[in-house]
Amino acid sequence: MGYYDQDYKHIRQKQKGNRGGFFLAGSVGVILGVLLVIFALPAFDRLTTENFDPGGNETAGLNENQETVDTVPGQTVNVNVVSQVTQAVDRVSAAVVGVINIQTSGFWEEAGEAGTGSGVIYKKEDGRAYIVTNHHVIEGASSVEISLQDGSRIPGEVLGSDIFTDLAVISVDGDAIDTIAEFGNSDNVRPGEPVLAIGNPLGLQFSGSVTQGIISGTERTIPLDFDQDGHVDWQAEVLQTDAAINPGNSGGALVNIEGQIVGINSMKIAQEAVEGIGLSIPTTIVRPIISDIERYGEVKRPYMGVSLRNLSDISSYHWQQTLKLPSDVIAGVFLEEVIPLSPAEIAGLEVYDVIVALDGEDIQNALDLRKHLYNRKNIGDSMEVTFYRQGEKKTTTMRLVEESY
Numbered sequence: 001m002g003y004y005d006q007d008y009k010h011i012r013q014k015q016k017g018n019r020g021g022f023f024l025a026g027s028v029g030v031i032l033g034v035l036l037v038i039f040a041l042p043a044f045d046r047l048t049t050e051n052f053d054p055g056g057n058e059t060a061g062l063n064e065n066q067e068t069v070d071t072v073p074g075q076t077v078n079v080n081v082v083s084q085v086t087q088a089v090d091r092v093s094a095a096v097v098g099v100i101n102i103q104t105s106g107f108w109e110e111a112g113e114a115g116t117g118s119g120v121i122y123k124k125e126d127g128r129a130y131i132v133t134n135h136h137v138i139e140g141a142s143s144v145e146i147s148l149q150d151g152s153r154i155p156g157e158v159l160g161s162d163i164f165t166d167l168a169v170i171s172v173d174g175d176a177i178d179t180i181a182e183f184g185n186s187d188n189v190r191p192g193e194p195v196l197a198i199g200n201p202l203g204l205q206f207s208g209s210v211t212q213g214i215i216s217g218t219e220r221t222i223p224l225d226f227d228q229d230g231h232v233d234w235q236a237e238v239l240q241t242d243a244a245i246n247p248g249n250s251g252g253a254l255v256n257i258e259g260q261i262v263g264i265n266s267m268k269i270a271q272e273a274v275e276g277i278g279l280s281i282p283t284t285i286v287r288p289i290i291s292d293i294e295r296y297g298e299v300k301r302p303y304m305g306v307s308l309r310n311l312s313d314i315s316s317y318h319w320q321q322t323l324k325l326p327s328d329v330i331a332g333v334f335l336e337e338v339i340p341l342s343p344a345e346i347a348g349l350e351v352y353d354v355i356v357a358l359d360g361e362d363i364q365n366a367l368d369l370r371k372h373l374y375n376r377k378n379i380g381d382s383m384e385v386t387f388y389r390q391g392e393k394k395t396t397t398m399r400l401v402e403e404s405y
């Protein structure tokens with residue numbers, strides 16, 4: 001049986017006969033070591049003196065945007081404390097305000113806060129400042145108050161709102177307003193682009209909260225049912241983002257990395273299996289809407305003067321027996337009412353006429369008709385209407401006018 005050091009004595013005996021060779025190798029090693037020290041020492045000295053601060057601060061080479069943090073003795077970490085994100089927030093955060101909806105339940109009741117949301121100051125002119133928010137934030141309000149960044153409150157005046165786009169405009173005294181947000185072009189945003197959501201989630205307790213995310217999608221359409229009758233009344237065109245948008249963020253700002261407003265936050269999809277889908281109204285839609293509300297207190301849209309119903313809402317029996325439609329006509333809207341002296345009556349339309357196209361574009365339902373009318377036509381425009389009456393296909397032209405109340 002052998003052990004690990006069994007031949008150690010024999011090895012030592014062999015080494016005694018080679019002392020001359022070992023002496024020569026050792027001498028060469030000493031000489032090389034001396035030469036290495038002679039040549040390396042000046043370079044090492046230069047390296048240490050370039051980074052040495054006589055005052056004891058080893059911060060040579062740091063720029064003004066960096067901060068030195070001592071973590072453990074002898075270790076220095078440089079942290080960049082200014083970034084595009086913080087610069088964007090600084091640029092716009094003072095223009096994001098709280099909107100308090102105040103309502104009274106009866107003549108003898110005291111007014112109370114019914115809810116809070118957010119708003120964005122986008123304009124200051126002639127001593128007044130203008131704030132855009134959501135229609136649903138101010139809906140039902142008897143009065144509103146605006147909470148500024150410093151916590152102070154000032155009264156606001158609702159100039160008007162629009163249920164279709166979920167936008168509203170509030171006017172306030174401009175004396176206390178210093179910061180105005182800048183609108184960017186939402187048509188230029190792309191999926192994957194970083195954005196910030198700024199607002200007051202869950203009320204004023206968390207006012208000025210900032211969340212970060214990306215543009216998840218553009219030109220999204222969300223069906224809306226205003227009267228809760230089970231039929232889609234409108235489809236909102238929105239930007240999709242994964243930046244957190246919670247109750248109270250409504251009316252707040254969606255901001256690009258340049259600090260420009262690219263959307264007004266409106267809603268999120270709240271389902272148990274859904275996470276990270278926030279929706280914001282693009283500025284290309286916001287700007288013409290708030291311009292109309294500023295000037296008129298409402299959005300001026302062209303008017304036909306009819307009451308509509310989807311063809312799909314009635315049984316196919318009535319398609320042939322009542323409306324006398326050809327068998328290949330399976331979509332459109334029929335007229336339940338034609339207002340006297342309206343553009344529709346002047347153009348010759350009658351009750352039970354079935355509209356199937358506007359300006360040559362197929363109309364499947366009332367939503368298609370509203371989108372064509374509101375998005376593509378203006379007051380004073382002419383519009384070609386294709387319809388069926390008692391089985392016969394006809395065409396007429398109507399001149400659109402402003403709706404009067």
